Amino acid sequence: MPRFALKIEYDGSPFAGWQRQADQPSVQGAVEAALARLEPGPHTIAAAGRTDSGVHATGQVAHCDLMRDWDPFRLSEALTYHLKPLPVAIIDCAGVADDWHARFTATERRYLFRLIARRAPLTVEAGGIWQVKMPLDVAAMQVGADHLLGRHDFTTFRAALCQADSPVRTLDELRIEKVPTHAGQLLHIHVRARSFLHNQVRSIVGTLERVGSGAWQPDDVRTALLARDRAACGPVSPPHGLYLAGVTYPDDPFRNA
Template sequence: MPRFALKIEYDGGPFAGWQAQADQPSVQQAVETALARLDAGFAAGARIAAAGRTDAGVHASGQVAHADLQRDWDPFRLAEALNFHLKPAPVAILTTARVPDDFHARFSATERRYLFRLVARRAPVTHLKGQVWQVLNPLDTAAMRTAAGHLVGCHDFTTFRSSICQAQSPVKTLDEIQIDEVEIPHGREYRFSLRARSFLHNQVRSIVGTLERVGARFWPPERVVEALAARNRAACGPVCPPHGLYLMGVGYREDPFATSASAETSGL
C-alpha cells in the first residue's frame, strides 16, 4: 500500500483537538472522513498518524500526517480531492507527497516548531478573535527574553508539564525560544517561537504563560530559574489559552515534501 505524507493547516477553534474522539469533532476525523470518500481502506476504518496531537483550540500551519492508501495517487490530485471533500471544515491539505514505507509522521520527526501569538492592546481584537491571546497592557520584551534564555537547553521540565502528560520522562531539550515584538494598530503583538525535537503536554502554553508574568513585571526573570529548579507544577505561571498556539512545522532528516514543492513551483 503506498504511503503518503500530508501537510495540513487548520483552525482549531471548532475542534476538540487533533485526535479522533467518539462524541466530539476532531481534525483527525475530518481528514479521515475525506479520505474515506477516496479510499476503501479508510471507508473500512483505517487511521492516519500525525506528528503531534494538538489540543482543543490549537491551530496548525504545518501539521504532518501520513496515510496508507490502496491507490497510488498523483500527489497533486490527492491534495485537490481531499480539499474538495474537506469543505466546509476549516482544514486544508497544503501538499501531499509519496513517502517510503518506513516514514512515520511522528516517529521520524526530528523537530517540532510552535508559534504563540499574544496581543497587548486595550480595544478588543476583531479580525484576530480566536487566533491570539489578548492582554491589556504592553509587556517588557527584554525581560521575557532574559527569562526565556534560562529555559533553553536540556532540563527537567516537570514544572512546565501538564499533570496528565503521558511522556515517560520530563527531561526535554528546548533548542530555541525567540520572542519578536511587532507593532499593530493601537497595540503590540508578541510572537513566541519555540523549537525542540518534542514537547511535553502543555509545555509551550505553560512556558508562554510564565513568560507573560515576567513581561507584565509580576515576576523577575530570575524567578523562572527558581520555577524550573522546583520541578513542581505549582511553581509554574498560569497556562495561557490554546487559541494563540500554532503548530508551524515539523522537521525530518529529509524533507518529505521537497519534490512536491518543486513540482508546485514549476507549475506541474
C-alpha cells in the same frame, strides 16, 4: 500500499484537538472521513503532534496508507474538497517510503505563539491571538526565556496528566519577536525542540507573560524550573494563540512535491 505525507493547515477552534474522539469533532477524524470519501475505509492516520483543543496548525504533518497510487497533487485537492466546509486544508502532499512515519521520523517540531497587548478588543484576528490588556516588557521576558534553553527537567511546565515517560526535554529555541502592527504590541514567541511535553509551550508562555507584566522577575522563571513542581508554574496560556508551525525531517518529503 502507497504511503503519503500530508501537510495540514487548520483552525483548531471548532475541534476538541487533533486526536480522534468518539463523541467530539477532531481534526484527525475529519481527515479520516475525507479519506473514506476517496477510498473505502476505515482509515487511520498518524500525525507529527497531537495538538490540544483550540490549538491551530499551519504546518502539521500526517501520513496515510491508500490502496491507489494517487498523484499527490490530485490527492491533496480531493481531500481538501471533501473537508469543506471545515477549516482544514491539505496544503501539500508527497509520496513517501513505506517505513516513513510522520511522528517517529520527525527530528524537530516548531511552534508559534501569538500574543498581543492592547486595550481595544480584537476584531479581524479574534480567536487567533491571546490578548492581554497591559503592555509587556519584552526584554525581561526574553531574559526569563533564556533560563529555559537547553536540556532540563520540565516537570514544572508540563500538565499534571502528561503521559510522557520522562519530563526531560531539550529546548533549542525560545525567542520572542516584536512584530509591527497597526495597534498594540504584537509578539511572536518561537519555540523549537525535538519533542514537547503536554501543555509545555502554553505553560511557558503563560509564565513569560507574568514576567512581561512585572508580576514575576526574570530569575523567577529559573526558580520555577528548578522547583520541578507543577504548582511553581505560572498560569497556562489559552490555546487559541498557539500554532504548530512546522515539522522537520532528515529528508523533507515536500521538497520536490
